[in-house]
Amino acid sequence: MRTLNQRYAVAGVALALVAPLALYLNYSAPPSADLQAIGSAIPRRLGKWVAEGPDRGGTKEEEEILQTDSIFTRTYGCGALLSCDLTIVSAQDNPNAVHPPELCYTGSGWTETLKDTIAVRVGGSERVVNRRQFVRGGGTHLWMLYWYKAGAISTPSYLGFQWEALKARLVRSGCSCSLVQVRAEFSKADFEGEVLAELIKFAAEVMPAVDVAIP
Numbered sequence: 280m281r282t283l284n285q286r287y288a289v290a291g292v293a294l295a296l297v298a299p300l301a302l303y304l305n306y307s308a309p310p311s312a313d314l315q316a317i318g319s320a321i322p323r324r325l326g327k328w329v330a331e332g333p334d335r336g337g338t339k340e341e342e343e344i345l346q347t348d349s350i351f352t353r354t355y356g357c358g359a360l361l362s363c364d365l366t367i368v369s370a371q372d373n374p375n376a377v378h379p380p381e382l383c384y385t386g387s388g389w390t391e392t393l394k395d396t397i398a399v400r401v402g403g404s405e406r407v408v409n410r411r412q413f414v415r416g417g418g419t420h421l422w423m424l425y426w427y428k429a430g431a432i433s434t435p436s437y438l439g440f441q442w443e444a445l446k447a448r449l450v451r452s453g454c455s456c457s458l459v460q461v462r463a464e465f466s467k468a469d470f471e472g473e474v475l476a477e478l479i480k481f482a483a484e485v486m487p488a489v490d491v492a493i494p
Contacts, residue, residue, distance in 0.1 A: 430454030
């Protein structure tokens with residue numbers, strides 16, 4: 280009897296260890312996020328930034344870069360100074376649809392020249408986001424800021440994002456799983472400081488709007 284009880288105990292421990300993984304994999308193909316609704320919830324004017332042209336899904340290059348077609352993109356401008364893209368990759372209850380974008384940028388002809396995090400002031404608080412700088416042949420430069428959202432939680436950490444999504448699955452509450460990025464391309468390296476400063480200001484306008492659109 281003791282041996283049988285020990286076997287039951289071992290089996291119970293094994294099930295307890297495997298259950299979270301099984302639950303995680305069980306959600307490998309959840310429904311797509313309503314990107315049209317997300318876009319409608321984000322104002323076409325954010326501070327001095329005004330939307331230019333219609334919203335769009337991912338271009339062929341963006342879909343190749345991000346490895347998904349669940350993409351919402353809107354371009355904002357502020358006069359002749361600069362245009363910035365807001366891109367959201369979102370899937371309900373599916374963190375596997377989201378991954379660090381630099382992995383695909385570097386595989387699509389871009390060379391990463393800077394990788395760190397930076398604080399963006401939003402109201403009376405600061406939020407930490409990922410900062411990346413890229414360049415590619417022809418002298419095109421790119422600044423990108425991005426962060427992850429698991430429901431109401433925003434984080435620059437990919438592992439932290441995955442953990443928050445897993446916790447939501449374990450309690451069966453579900454959550455939106457999103458990558459939010461803002462980026463600006465420019466051709467003259469001498470302008471990189473000015474472009475980055477404007478992109479940070481744009482991110483500060485985007486964050487509260489995205490929080491409302493993707494609760």
